[in-house]
Amino acid sequence: MASNLIRGTSSWVLAVLVALTVQIFYFSPIDPVVHDIRPAPSTKDNKLQNIIKLGEGLVKEAEDVAVDKEGTVYAVTRDGWVKRLRRNGNWEDWKHMDSNTLLGFTTAKDGGLIICDADKGLLKVTEEDGFIVILSHVNGSELRFANDVVEASDGNIYFSIVSTKFQLQDWYLDVLEARSHGQLLRYNPSSNETDIVLDDVAFANGVALSKDEDYVVVCETWKYRCLRHWLKGEKKGTTDILIDNLPGAPDNINLAPDGSFWIALVQLTTEGLEFVHDYKITKHIAASFPRLLNFVIGTKTKATVVNVATDGKIVRKFDDGDGKVTSFVTSALEFEDHLYLGSLNSNFVGKLPLYNA
Numbered sequence: 054m055a056s057n058l059i060r061g062t063s064s065w066v067l068a069v070l071v072a073l074t075v076q077i078f079y080f081s082p083i084d085p086v087v088h089d090i091r092p093a094p095s096t097k098d099n100k101l102q103n104i105i106k107l108g109e110g111l112v113k114e115a116e117d118v119a120v121d122k123e124g125t126v127y128a129v130t131r132d133g134w135v136k137r138l139r140r141n142g143n144w145e146d147w148k149h150m151d152s153n154t155l156l157g158f159t160t161a162k163d164g165g166l167i168i169c170d171a172d173k174g175l176l177k178v179t180e181e182d183g184f185i186v187i188l189s190h191v192n193g194s195e196l197r198f199a200n201d202v203v204e205a206s207d208g209n210i211y212f213s214i215v216s217t218k219f220q221l222q223d224w225y226l227d228v229l230e231a232r233s234h235g236q237l238l239r240y241n242p243s244s245n246e247t248d249i250v251l252d253d254v255a256f257a258n259g260v261a262l263s264k265d266e267d268y269v270v271v272c273e274t275w276k277y278r279c280l281r282h283w284l285k286g287e288k289k290g291t292t293d294i295l296i297d298n299l300p301g302a303p304d305n306i307n308l309a310p311d312g313s314f315w316i317a318l319v320q321l322t323t324e325g326l327e328f329v330h331d332y333k334i335t336k337h338i339a340a341s342f343p344r345l346l347n348f349v350i351g352t353k354t355k356a357t358v359v360n361v362a363t364d365g366k367i368v369r370k371f372d373d374g375d376g377k378v379t380s381f382v383t384s385a386l387e388f389e390d391h392l393y394l395g396s397l398n399s400n401f402v403g404k405l406p407l408y409n410a
């Protein structure tokens with residue numbers, strides 16, 4: 054009786070082990086390499102716990118924010134809205150697009166906004182025309198997982214593709230695989246041509262131009278750094294590292310009025326589970342079981358933003374180290390001495406006065 058039970062149990066355990074091995078090695082969606090994913094150490098200040106919550110309840114998970122010349126604040130939400138906050142304090146549901154994949158965006162020089170849609174490509178939204186797709190294909194292939202965009206004064210549009218291998222809903226697989234599948238592209242609307250500025254970028258995320266537009270910056274999320282590609286001057290055409298060893302994984306980056314940059318840093322790992330990234334086998338296991346993945350991803354545990362000078366040094370840093378008031382802040386934009394914060398885990402736009410922060 055007892056021995057039958059043991060035999061039964063052990064064959065059950067064996068069957069489970071075989072199934073797991075098959076699942077892990079034959080059906081794993083990733084081909085990983087080991088890469089240390091621990092961010093640079095930093096101390097907690099919890100200053101983001103003092104933010105003012107704008108439009109609480111109205112703004113669902115705004116990945117990015119922008120402010121136009123008139124001081125109108127725009128937020129693009131997970132449920133497909135472009136909502137805006139007028140100077141008089143009123144929120145307006147401006148335009149709606151049937152999409153839950155809208156990501157980074159920028160104000161366009163001739164009015165309206167240019168928005169990345171991870172499924173559809175680059176969109177333009179204006180008062181008159183609503184949403185139009187401005188770029189849906191590159192070299193005959195569908196443009197997927199465009200993440201952030203900036204427009205230069207010569208009309209060129211620089212934008213990032215997070216990964217040519219994984220889609221938005223599988224973004225963490227790109228982190229686990231740790232091979233660089235991202236790109237920085239340039240679309241020239243007058244010639245209707247798109248070219249590759251940088252290839253093999255690690256999780257290409259936020260994009261910004263320097264104040265003089267002499268270089269373009271693209272952030273490599275799981276490498277904790279941002280690259281600088283020179284567009285003008287002696288170094289034109291070359292690429293170097295603008296900032297390295299960040300205390301969090303860079304998401305969106307925005308030019309500040311003084312020529313420095315604000316970068317939102319996300320927390321990629323959960324404390325105590327960083328080791329998942331230390332071995333191929335644990336990466337395969339996490340990638341194969343979405344429920345496990347939920348424990349591994351640490352984005353909702355805190356929020357951090359940094360102000361980085363053009364020499365790559367961190368000038369200021371604010372965080373909600375406990376994720377108490379906000380977390381998963383993906384965008385920080387300075388306007389008239391305030392920071393505006395977009396978050397994929399909040400239902401408001403955060404506003405932090407900088408003069409007394």
Ligand SMILES: *[C@@H]1O[C@H](CO)[C@@H](O)[C@H](O)[C@H]1NC(C)=O
Nearest residue numbers: 190191192193244245246247
């Ligand atoms: C731009 O090029 C794409 C193909 O790359 C084409 O489908 C589209 O019609 C072109 N648009 C214009 C305005 O010429």
Ligand SMILES: *[C@@H]1O[C@H](CO)[C@@H](O)[C@H](O)[C@H]1NC(C)=O
Nearest residue numbers: 191192238239247248249250
């Ligand atoms: C388009 O394809 C050509 C030929 O393979 C290649 O040289 C070019 O870099 C590609 N452009 C983009 C934007 O992928």
